[in-house]
Amino acid sequence: MDLALDSLKFIDLTTSSIIFLFIVGFIGGLVSGFIGSGGAFVLTPGMMSLGVPGTVAVASNMCHKFPKALVGAIKRFRYGQVDIKLGLVMAASAGIGVQVGIKIQNMILAAWGQAGSNLYVSVSFVAVLVIVGSYVFYDAMKSRNGSGKDETPALALKLQKINLWPMIHFKTANVRISLWFTIPVGFATGMLAATIAVGGFIGVPGMIYVMGVGGLVSSASELVIAFAMGLGGTINWAMHGMVDIRLTLIILAGSLLGVQLGAIGTTLVREVMIKIVMGSIMLIVAVSRALAMPKYLAQLGLMDISPDAVAIMDKTSFVIMCAALALGAVIILGAMFKARKAMARQAAQEAYGQA
Amino acid sequence: MAHDLTKKQALVRMVGFGIASAAVYGAAFLHANAFTELCSRGGVYAAMPIATVFLVSYVHGGFASNLWTALGITAKSPAKTVQATQTKRPEVRATLNA
Numbered sequence: 001m002d003l004a005l006d007s008l009k010f011i012d013l014t015t016s017s018i019i020f021l022f023i024v025g026f027i028g029g030l031v032s033g034f035i036g037s038g039g040a041f042v043l044t045p046g047m048m049s050l051g052v053p054g055t056v057a058v059a060s061n062m063c064h065k066f067p068k069a070l071v072g073a074i075k076r077f078r079y080g081q082v083d084i085k086l087g088l089v090m091a092a093s094a095g096i097g098v099q100v101g102i103k104i105q106n107m108i109l110a111a112w113g114q115a116g117s118n119l120y121v122s123v124s125f126v127a128v129l130v131i132v133g134s135y136v137f138y139d140a141m142k143s144r145n146g147s148g149k150d151e152t153p154a155l156a157l158k159l160q161k162i163n164l165w166p167m168i169h170f171k172t173a174n175v176r177i178s179l180w181f182t183i184p185v186g187f188a189t190g191m192l193a194a195t196i197a198v199g200g201f202i203g204v205p206g207m208i209y210v211m212g213v214g215g216l217v218s219s220a221s222e223l224v225i226a227f228a229m230g231l232g233g234t235i236n237w238a239m240h241g242m243v244d245i246r247l248t249l250i251i252l253a254g255s256l257l258g259v260q261l262g263a264i265g266t267t268l269v270r271e272v273m274i275k276i277v278m279g280s281i282m283l284i285v286a287v288s289r290a291l292a293m294p295k296y297l298a299q300l301g302l303m304d305i306s307p308d309a310v311a312i313m314d315k316t317s318f319v320i321m322c323a324a325l326a327l328g329a330v331i332i333l334g335a336m337f338k339a340r341k342a343m344a345r346q347a348a349q350e351a352y353g354q355a
Numbered sequence: 356m357a358h359d360l361t362k363k364q365a366l367v368r369m370v371g372f373g374i375a376s377a378a379v380y381g382a383a384f385l386h387a388n389a390f391t392e393l394c395s396r397g398g399v400y401a402a403m404p405i406a407t408v409f410l411v412s413y414v415h416g417g418f419a420s421n422l423w424t425a426l427g428i429t430a431k432s433p434a435k436t437v438q439a440t441q442t443k444r445p446e447v448r449a450t451l452n453a
Contacts, residue, residue: 004388005388005391005392009395010391010395013387063404063405063408064408066408067408067409067411067412067416068412070412071412071416071419075420079430231405234404234405235401235405238394238397238400238401238403238404238405239397239398239401240397241395241396241397241398241400241401242395243394243395243404244391244395245383245390245391245394245395245403245404245407246383246384246387246390246391248404248408249380249383249384249407249408249411252408252411252412252415253380253415256411256412256415256416256419257419257422260416260419260420260423261423261428263430264423264428264429264430267430267431268430268431339431340428343431
């Protein structure tokens with residue numbers, strides 16, 4: 001006979017919750033495989049909406065994130081898109097960023113309590129996503145009508161010209177840059193990962209606009225960073241016994257299917273699609289997190305709002321977050337479908353020409 | 356890619372990995388509560404969930420990869436670039452026509 005689980009830590013699984021986790025896992029995997037990250041941000045609030053305690057939700061999400069990133073990274077390495085050296089250099093400074101991010105979180109928690117901590121997370125979410133997301137989206141729209149290929153941004157070109165020891169050459173990325181310019185990008189990636197759980201929203205744009213790495217290699221190498229950070233985080237959470245392996249395995253069942261499809265997608269569509277998907281998701285998630293802010297402001301006594309309005313905003317925020325992920329998936333699948341159709345048409349024309 | 360699988364090969368591999376994946380998931384969920392409790396003991400037991408997800412990423416990842424190939428959803432191979440073949444030109448030698 002199977003033993004009973006601690007009901008305070010582990011939820012009872014129902015058919016609907018299994019289906020929900022599988023589908024969100026699949027869509028999250030698809031987006032992660034395509035843009036390198038960003039698929040996991042719905043899972044933590046999603047699991048919490050099923051009744052999973054916050055720490056178990058974070059731990060179980062992280063435990064699914066690193067094997068998904070590993071599978072995605074291997075797939076994209078086979079396509080020649082991963083710069084392992086870049087990923088590892090970034091992961092090293094991101095590791096320090098994570099530790100600093102956790103320290104800041106703890107300081108805020110001690111000073112202003114849970115509501116203050118939640119407000120800090122939401123403000124960081126909105127600020128980073130609006131600033132970085134707007135620029136990524138603007139840049140994507142600007143280059144959409146062009147060749148669709150990445151051109152090295154002006155800032156990155158300037159930084160690459162500064163010969164500050166030690167200079168590092170990233171072969172796959174075809175970039176030579178000082179280590180000192182990679183550290184802030186990696187550090188910020190780790191800080192953001194510790195704060196909002198999606199470091200890639202800084203990591204990928206940072207690699208593109210600060211270091212001058214192409215969108216394809218940036219998003220692929222981000223999977224190496226996600227693997228390294230995810231594995232480190234999982235060891236920590238698992239040592240404290242916070243992983244619900246049932247949830248992890250269900251999400252993983254969907255996300256391993258999705259991440260490979262997303263990776264295949266990167267070879268079919270124009271490179272600029274990575275920026276379009278990333279920018280769209282970031283801006284919609286910013287709206288979602290902005291809606292969550294009044295609740296925390298009210299808890300801190302800085303705003304007066306009725307509990308009914310808070311409940312409505314909470315639900316709307318979660319729905320918008322799911323919509324962001326779904327929109328990303330629709331754009332990716334739509335672009336893949338169009339690309340495959342164009343390839344089939346071209347193959348038919350070539351066959352007709354040969355006959 | 357060193358080796359591109361045909362749809363038939365992918366189908367065979369998909370079935371193999373699929374059976375392995377079903378076996379791992381079946382074993383984990385047959386005694387789900389006991390297994391979850393074991394994985395959440397903390398300390399050295401942290402190795403349990405980590406080893407499990409590595410195993411799953413291999414078998415289920417292999418299944419997923421071959422599933423997409425069997426369905427004909429494959430990556431676009433990079434455009435073949437025509438490389439100019441270098442033919443060795445005859446060396447110019449000074450000759451003496453005597």
